[in-house]
Amino acid sequence: MPNLRQIAEMLHADAEDFPEGGEIMGVASIEGALPSDAVFASDATALERATISAAGCILARLADAFLTEDPRVIPVKDPRFAFSVLAQKLSPAPQGHLHTTAVLGTNVSLGENVSIGAGTVIGDNVTIGDNTTIDARVVVYAGVEIGARVLIQSGAVVGSMGFGYACSASGEYIRFPQQGRLVIEDDVEIGANSTIDRGALEETRIGCGSKLDNLVHIGHNCILGKNVIIAAQTGISGSSVVEDGAILGGQVGIGEHATVGDHVILGGGAGVLSGKKLRGPNQIFWGRPAQPLKQYLRDLAKLRKL
Incomplete structure (x- = not known):
């Protein structure tokens, strides 16, 4: 020492x-x-x-x-x-460990010093990089690519089908193909009971160094940049982009096809409408719908006077 x-x-x-x-x-x-x-x-x-x-x-x-x-x-x-x-x-150097109750599919590629906890299920054709830890009762769906030094905590589900449907003229819904992939880059951490959907036709990607708290949901085709921080109970709808260094507070909701710019900060409980683009860098937004912080505080002060 x-x-x-x-x-x-x-x-x-x-x-x-x-x-x-x-x-x-x-x-x-x-x-x-x-x-x-x-x-x-x-x-x-x-x-x-x-x-x-x-x-x-x-x-x-x-x-x-x-x-x-x-x-x-x-x-x-x-x-x-x-x-x-x-x-x-x-901290002691990581020691790879595969629990006896873990289930691995076919053609699973494990790097050095990978740990997989009790009751975890790894689907077919999954790739897991060096020194990655996957805790107990995690489900990794087929074809997911996981980088090095990743931590996935208990109860998380990664690579599941996204929530996408096509509607007929008569109002009948059928599932839109959810056959894309999920890529989790190096040094990502995913909290307990979080869920990340695979892409529909292309990919969902979680950028290097990003950290997700517990109970976070990332929809299909979402792209998270590098070093994104997301607090608990945040949900991001499909095909949205969160750029490098953005910080999302707890219980943030983001609609589909929205963009959160680089190093933008979204205050807790903020809501971003579908298609909205919040441009950075280093801007702070708050409220539902999310507004620049100064505007939100001015509106709040006016409301109190009414």
């Missing part, structure tokens, strides 16, 4: 200024830290609490580090992010 100086090297701090210290074996909260733990201080108040804790390593903001001469303090640009990086580095 690394000592204080080695951690500084990992996090690209000036390692020559740090004593070796003891081994750091894990991460913890400030209140629960042991001498073998690292903690982070997001502000000066937290740093003061950290310095009287038992922690063996303290990650603090560059602007706060001068407030103390405690040799355990490592100055970093973003303590919370550095803490997360360190936690991953201290």
Whole structure:
């Protein structure tokens, strides 16, 4: 396990200024830290609490580090992010495991160190990349392509048929072909009981580094860019696009053929009408239907006056 100086090297701090210290074996909260733990201080108040804790390593903001001469303090640009990086580095290397109750179809391709949990079903012709973990009771439909270092939590269903129908003149509905594929790129995380539909004729794609919370639904033909964040109970209708770096709050609803631009933020409960395009970058929208934040707050203030 690394000592204080080695951690500084990992996090690209000036390692020559740090004593070796003891081994750091894990991460913890400030209140629960042991001498073998690292903690982070997001502000000066937290740093003061950290310095009287038992922690063996303290990650603090560059602007706060001068407030103390405690040799355990490592100055970093973003303590919370550095803490997360360190936690991953201290985690044991993944060990592949295939539970005896998991069911694999034919022509399934598994990379190195893949773990598949109890009761999970993997369909035919599925590809799973290195160091991917699929928890218990997950269903992966046929033909799904899953990248490396993906995490799919319990109860998720990926690659199911989308909700698409053709209607006759007499009002009868028949299913429109749902024969496309689903591609989940590297470093994606999918929360418990989330569902992602395969494409109808082409593909649904979840971009590299995107993170989906529990109970999220992604409809057929949707394209999510890189590093998209989606909170719980959000639903995205078919053929919509969410571009790189967008953040969707909880219970967001997006109609079909809509576009959420790059690095757009949608506040919790926001609704995006079908075909609507919310352009970025770095714009914030809120309300039903979603409006620019300033407009939404102005309308809300007017409503209160009525």
